[in-house]
Amino acid sequence: MSSDMVVLKNVVKRFGNIVASNGINMNVRRNEFFSILGPSGSGKTTLLRIIAGLERPDKGRVIINEDDVTNIPPYKRSIGMVFQNLALFPHMTVYNNIAYGLRLRNLTEDEIGFKVKESLRLMRMSPEVFANRKPSHLSGGQKQRVAIARALVTQPAVLLLDEPLGALDLKIRQHMMLELKRIQRTVGTTFIYVTHDQGEALVMSDRIAIMHEGKIEQVGSPREVYEKPRTKFVANFIGEANFFEGVMREGFVETNFGKIKVKEEIPASRKVIVSLRPERIRIGNAAVGSENMFKVKIIDLIYRGDTLIVIASLEGIEIKISVPAIHPEVMRLERDKDTWIGWNSGDEAGIFELED
Amino acid sequence: MSLVEKLLSSARKHRSLAIALLLGPPLTYLTIYFFAPFIITVLYSVGLIGGRGTLTGNISIKFYRQALRWVYIKVFYNSLILAALATVGCLLLAYPVAYFIAMKAPKKWRNPLVVSVIIPYWVDFLLRTYALMNIFAMLGIMFRYDAVVIGMIYDYLPFMILPLYASLEKIDRSLLEASYTLGASPWKTFIHVTLSLSKPGIAAGTILVFVPAIGEFIVPTMIGGVSVTTIGTLTWDLFLKFHDWWRGAAVSVMYIAVVLAALAIYMRKVGELEI
Numbered sequence: 001m002s003s004d005m006v007v008l009k010n011v012v013k014r015f016g017n018i019v020a021s022n023g024i025n026m027n028v029r030r031n032e033f034f035s036i037l038g039p040s041g042s043g044k045t046t047l048l049r050i051i052a053g054l055e056r057p058d059k060g061r062v063i064i065n066e067d068d069v070t071n072i073p074p075y076k077r078s079i080g081m082v083f084q085n086l087a088l089f090p091h092m093t094v095y096n097n098i099a100y101g102l103r104l105r106n107l108t109e110d111e112i113g114f115k116v117k118e119s120l121r122l123m124r125m126s127p128e129v130f131a132n133r134k135p136s137h138l139s140g141g142q143k144q145r146v147a148i149a150r151a152l153v154t155q156p157a158v159l160l161l162d163e164p165l166g167a168l169d170l171k172i173r174q175h176m177m178l179e180l181k182r183i184q185r186t187v188g189t190t191f192i193y194v195t196h197d198q199g200e201a202l203v204m205s206d207r208i209a210i211m212h213e214g215k216i217e218q219v220g221s222p223r224e225v226y227e228k229p230r231t232k233f234v235a236n237f238i239g240e241a242n243f244f245e246g247v248m249r250e251g252f253v254e255t256n257f258g259k260i261k262v263k264e265e266i267p268a269s270r271k272v273i274v275s276l277r278p279e280r281i282r283i284g285n286a287a288v289g290s291e292n293m294f295k296v297k298i299i300d301l302i303y304r305g306d307t308l309i310v311i312a313s314l315e316g317i318e319i320k321i322s323v324p325a326i327h328p329e330v331m332r333l334e335r336d337k338d339t340w341i342g343w344n345s346g347d348e349a350g351i352f353e354l355e356d
Numbered sequence: 357m358s359l360v361e362k363l364l365s366s367a368r369k370h371r372s373l374a375i376a377l378l379l380g381p382p383l384t385y386l387t388i389y390f391f392a393p394f395i396i397t398v399l400y401s402v403g404l405i406g407g408r409g410t411l412t413g414n415i416s417i418k419f420y421r422q423a424l425r426w427v428y429i430k431v432f433y434n435s436l437i438l439a440a441l442a443t444v445g446c447l448l449l450a451y452p453v454a455y456f457i458a459m460k461a462p463k464k465w466r467n468p469l470v471v472s473v474i475i476p477y478w479v480d481f482l483l484r485t486y487a488l489m490n491i492f493a494m495l496g497i498m499f500r501y502d503a504v505v506i507g508m509i510y511d512y513l514p515f516m517i518l519p520l521y522a523s524l525e526k527i528d529r530s531l532l533e534a535s536y537t538l539g540a541s542p543w544k545t546f547i548h549v550t551l552s553l554s555k556p557g558i559a560a561g562t563i564l565v566f567v568p569a570i571g572e573f574i575v576p577t578m579i580g581g582v583s584v585t586t587i588g589t590l591t592w593d594l595f596l597k598f599h600d601w602w603r604g605a606a607v608s609v610m611y612i613a614v615v616l617a618a619l620a621i622y623m624r625k626v627g628e629l630e631i
Contacts, residue, residue: 052533052537053536053537054533054536054537073536074533074536074537075536075537075538075539075540075541076539077537079537080537080538081533081534081537083530083533083534084530085528085530087528087530087531087533087534088534089531089534089535089549090531090553091552091553091555100535100538100540100548101538101539101540104538104539104540104544105539150538151537151538154538154539160537
């Protein structure tokens with residue numbers, strides 16, 4: 001048995017002049033929580049719909065559980081899908097919504113009743129309370145759970161989720177993220193989760209694919225894509241980053257404000273961009289002794305509770321620095337005052353070659 | 357304070373006056389052209405109005421007793437069957453049309469297609485029926501029962517298509533996709549999702565066709581001739597041929613009662629669907 005549950009091979013999909021999938025190759029492993037992360041218009045939903053069979057690729061193959069399903073309609077694929085608007089049947093009760101897929105599979109009404117109740121309990125919803133309600137009498141979070149239960153109850157090989165948390169408010173969304181993770185661990189089904197929210201992707205995923213303009217920029221664990229972004233887009237999209245443009249020299253990058261010592265090896269005299277996470281930059285006395293030290297002027301201080309965001313100007317370039325709010329240096333930071341910032345080589349998130 | 361604000365605040369102060377002004381014209385209109393004639397009809401049916409419009413002062417149910425004669429009941433029955441046939445015919449023809457416009461036609465074509473359904477009906481009802489008579493005469497089916505049914509289907513079709521279209525067009529496409537991903541074929545999806553969710557449209561269209569079809573007068577008269585008698589033609593005959601306004605009034609009141617009863621039963625059934 002292959003370790004891959006879903007395989008996309010060179011998938012191409014165009015809508016008129018727009019290339020939604022530009023030669024996508026992707027492997028999703030068994031029992032994995034896999035996220036497709038990208039801004040709106042990056043082609044992530046199209047990719048999910050191609051896996052579901054709701055869109056037909058112009059080129060390429062779709063393989064689910066070792067079967068080539070490229071030409072198989074969605075209702076013959078072993079998939080479950082949770083839609084962005086959840087798409088609960090408004091004319092059916094919660095019970096009948098969840099039983100819908102089971103009834104199509106010729107189970108007895110006893111078996112169906114058992115499975116519906118079991119799946120409601122997995123969602124931590126009481127069958128006695130909710131089974132006979134219509135979707136219009138449920139809260140956002142409850143609808144969410146019913147939609148997931150309906151998609152999972154038929155035990156599909158893979159569950160596809162299209163930004164299902166988008167409509168929920170922050171608190172419930174944070175709660176549902178942990179719930180989804182719990183549910184995925186409990187049932188062990190392969191989840192493919194589409195989102196534009198990096199927070200959701202980082203919290204829940206085993207691996208993340210970052211999409212941009214119909215292409216996958218990078219696939220990796222949350223830690224990999226955050227700490228070792230392979231492209232400038234990924235560095236910018238996941239978390240926050242400062243970017244310094246310069247020219248590569250032996251062991252350092254020459255910028256218009258000075259030399260930056262770096263670890264990465266890139267052939268000399270190439271134009272490059274150095275990316276640096278705000279939390280990797282030290283400030284004030286803590287910066288003293290760093291390999292890279294610069295004098296900056298503080299433009300603004302933004303208090304975020306757990307952290308303090310310092311906006312500083314380095315020769316006219318705006319720099320973001322994130323400091324824990326309990327850091328001893330915090331008291332000394334004042335607007336319009338000069339201070340030091342610093343970091344060591346190897347602290348940079350990445351160096352990206354600029355194409356001419 | 358701007359003029360609009362002034363108007364709004366004075367409207368709030370004189371709320372009952374505003375309501376009276378808004379409701380006054382339609383109520384007056386309905387009173388003169390609807391309630392008054394209806395009450396006069398009821399007065400005739402119970403014999404309170406006699407010959408030459410004089411008041412008799414006596415209530416009698418003898419006209420109802422006459423209207424309950426077997427021949428009249430058969431006319432009622434015929435009208436209901438004819439209306440039911442026309443309604444079913446309209447539904448069977450209208451559903452595919454509405455379905456195509458709402459679900460299959462490209463979005464920019466939907467409105468033009470809906471308009472194209474209505475355009476033929478800008479021609480006067482009578483003229484269209486004359487046109488139909490010519491076609492039926494050519495086909496040699498004039499004065500036949502099936503020709504009357506076809507004529508009625510033709511005349512009422514848009515009243516079925518439009519509400520069906522409205523309810524089908526509202527159906528969220530992701531519901532159909534959800535059904536596919538749960539393992540339902542397009543046909544099963546149609547039965548369990550599309551058809552179920554278009555029930556309000558079916559209910560509305562059925563009422564819009566069935567109710568006026570019961571009282572249909574022109575089509576049975578012009579296409580059916582003397583071979584098809586309906587409540588409409590019977591009422592016409594009683595009032596204008598036999599000048600028996602009392603019996604005509606009794607038949608009319610009974611007709612309204614039958615329609616109201618049928619509607620009440622139907623609405624209760626529809627209410628149980630609760631979508």
